[in-house]
Amino acid sequence: MTFGTDANGVYPIAPTPFLPDGAIDWASAKRLFSWYRDIGATGVTILGMMGEAPKLEHEESIALVKSCVAAVEGLPVVVGVSAPGFAAMRALARGAMELGAAGVMIAPPNTLRTDDQIVGYYAQAIEAIGKDVPFVIQDYPLLTSVVMTPAVIRRIVMDNPSCVMLKHEDWPGLEKISTLRKWQSEGSLRPLSILTANGGLFLDFEMERGADGSNTGYAFPEMLIDVVKFAKAGERDKAHDLFDAHLPLLRYEQQMGVGLAVRKYVLMRRGVLTHDAQRRPGAPLSVTAKAEVDYLLTRLARFDKRAGSLLAA
Numbered sequence: 001m002t003f004g005t006d007a008n009g010v011y012p013i014a015p016t017p018f019l020p021d022g023a024i025d026w027a028s029a030k031r032l033f034s035w036y037r038d039i040g041a042t043g044v045t046i047l048g049m050m051g052e053a054p055k056l057e058h059e060e061s062i063a064l065v066k067s068c069v070a071a072v073e074g075l076p077v078v079v080g081v082s083a084p085g086f087a088a089m090r091a092l093a094r095g096a097m098e099l100g101a102a103g104v105m106i107a108p109p110n111t112l113r114t115d116d117q118i119v120g121y122y123a124q125a126i127e128a129i130g131k132d133v134p135f136v137i138q139d140y141p142l143l144t145s146v147v148m149t150p151a152v153i154r155r156i157v158m159d160n161p162s163c164v165m166l167k168h169e170d171w172p173g174l175e176k177i178s179t180l181r182k183w184q185s186e187g188s189l190r191p192l193s194i195l196t197a198n199g200g201l202f203l204d205f206e207m208e209r210g211a212d213g214s215n216t217g218y219a220f221p222e223m224l225i226d227v228v229k230f231a232k233a234g235e236r237d238k239a240h241d242l243f244d245a246h247l248p249l250l251r252y253e254q255q256m257g258v259g260l261a262v263r264k265y266v267l268m269r270r271g272v273l274t275h276d277a278q279r280r281p282g283a284p285l286s287v288t289a290k291a292e293v294d295y296l297l298t299r300l301a302r303f304d305k306r307a308g309s310l311l312a313a
Helices: 026-038 058-072 086-098 115-129 150-159 174-186 203-209 221-232 236-253 259-269 287-300 305-312
Strands: 044-046 077-080 103-106 135-139 163-168 193-196
Touching (some): 026 044, 026 058, 044 058, 058 086, 086 103, 086 115, 103 115, 103 163, 115 135, 135 150, 150 174, 163 174, 174 193, 174 203, 203 221, 203 236, 221 236, 287 305
Parallel strands (some): 044 077, 077 103, 103 135, 135 163, 163 193
């Protein structure tokens, strides 16, 4: 198991499976983690924002880490440890690493406003979890409202040797990737893995700008894996053709507030999850929304047989 600045490929963001009564669906969790391994994921990220991490108790989070590490059989597991306080962050980070996690992911709290506050927060977070723990910067201003300029990211990376990856989900963010890669080529930024998110909505051009892969939770992670492979092989048209076929479903899944419900519904339709339940608070899809997703799956099946086999089932 390795996880460093050379990390690349696809690390799907795993949703947390629940039973209708709100209890964790452990059978679906094991099936989901094993499925990621079987389809060729490079690693797995759990307890992210779309993993409903804030709704879990500490013991549940630790148990999910243990389940995932066992199920993926040696693939690197990254654990989201973002928390309101450093005590909870440290407890989860250290517990996860002791169970075999490869690293942790930290998002900034929405109270940060200035560049110095952001840089200072990460310095304190690393002091709390330990400088021996590899960590990922989660840059998601659309949700956190914290804007990290490329210069701020460079300061965090250069000040903290344990920073190995940027989870890039700024929007628009293509120029940010180009700027960071330019600084690396000039020698003013040390090596850094950049995996992108936003549901995969911009993966086609993010790869061309220098991203190393994807770190998001789209319900067809096989598409993300294939697009990354095509892009790395220089097969531009193949990458864009496959991506374009999935774009309507990607767009639908990207809706703020219902995206997780869409993702879980499709994963349930695919037989990976037994239920599409969320832990409260969380609203299920309406009958109309489910019909719209089914229609998008029918259209996708014209190009991608993986959606076709789902409909046939």
